[in-house]
Amino acid sequence: MKKEQILVRITGQDRPGLTASVMGILAKYDAQILDIGQADIHSTLSLGILIRMDETNSGQVMKELLFKATELGVQIGFSPISDNEYEDWVGHQGKNRYILTVMGRQLEARQIEAATSVIAEQGLNIDSIIRLTGRKSIKNPAKHTRACIEFSLRGEPKDRQEMQSKLMKLSSEMEIDFSFQLDDMFRRMRRLICFDMDSTLIQTECIDELAERNGVGAQVRAITESAMRGEIDFKESFTRRVSLLKGLDVSVMQEIAEKLPITEGVDRLMTTLKRYGYKIAILSGGFTYFGEYLQRRYGIDYVYANELEIGPDGKLTGRYVGEIVDGHRKAELLKLIAQVEKVNLAQTIAVGDGANDLPMISEAGLGIAFHAKPRVVANAEQSINTIGLDGVLYFLGFKDSYLGDQGVMQ
DSSP: OOEEEEEEEEEEEOOTTHHHHHHHHHHHTTOEEEEEEEEEETTEEEEEEEEEEEHHHHHHHHHHHHHHHHHHTEEEEEEEEOHHHHHHHHHGGGSOEEEEEEEESSOOHHHHHHHHHHHHHTTOEEEEEEEOSOOOOSSSOOSBOOEEEEEEEESOOSOHHHHHHHHHHHHHHHTOEEEEEEOSHHHHTOOEEEEOOBTTTBSSOHHHHHHHHTTOHHHHHHHHHHHHTTSSOHHHHHHHHHHTTTTOBTHHHHHHHHTOOBOTTHHHHHHHHHHTTOEEEEEEEEEHHHHHHHHHHHTOSEEEEEEEEEOTTSBEEEEEESOOOOHHHHHHHHHHHHHHTTOOGGGEEEEEOSGGGHHHHHHSSEEEEESOOHHHHHHOSEEEOSSOTTHHHHHTTOOHHHHTSOSOBO
């Protein structure tokens, strides 16, 4: 008996039991479901079902579906799909799939138009669009809002480097952030995340705080800024800055630690990562004392940073102990921890803001520049500049509904 394909399209007010009613009619005539997809926007349903069934029954099926649609108060349409059209569609399913994540404090039509225009230029087709953030109130707006949309794309970009460049340009011009990732199993199974500390997890540079207390703030800040821009060697700059801390009483470190300005979104991010079993590491060119303070606060698994030498008089000597954790060492540590935890490198994430974070950002499966220096943003495939550190969760595919909140902070 000859078979045919029919695409059934249903739109209207969503209600419980609608899909079951439709499937009941299709089941009665042994229809095969070749494809199905549904979107629900503000309680308005858009449901598509591609069926294959005996040609002799198609007329009766459409008649019963029309009656059911009238009963349910929805609109229904039918389109025949030829064998060749179906086979052509199937042939395209083997193409690579990518995920483009777009986020900011809020998203407007002009921003989404700009992003989707870049996608279209690259010949990528949008398969689905999902909102990851919760709905926000227009009557009682929160202090820190977030808006994030995830596009599932099919195809291969014509020029990925050009596309990346255009997205980053849009990011700086339109106050939105992007992540473009291959949609594979590694993206869905990240297991290890490594953070820089200063100006990433905390909104300060600890060495600058110590320098202020020692009366050498301006000198140290100038060296820090030059190092973060990549203008001077990190080891040299680190040695010079530490030497300026000589004579500072160690008790000052505790005072600073207790008042560290935590970056927006860190509490939410850490709680979520721990809940879902991620291993978390701090790989910092800063100091172990402050890293261990954050470790105790958030249950962080690994801390690698620099150890300041303390003299018998309880004051800093102006020297450090052990090997300096610079950019090269951060990348080595990321790989070492991944090996210890038996995590594929493709399942790792690295987040940082400075030039010394670039090696680990480049090495990780997902490297993210966070409110970073221009050189770092230019060399990272993903960056977050518009919202807090919990924006990392959206790059990992988390929805606010998974987290039991609406993605806003009062």
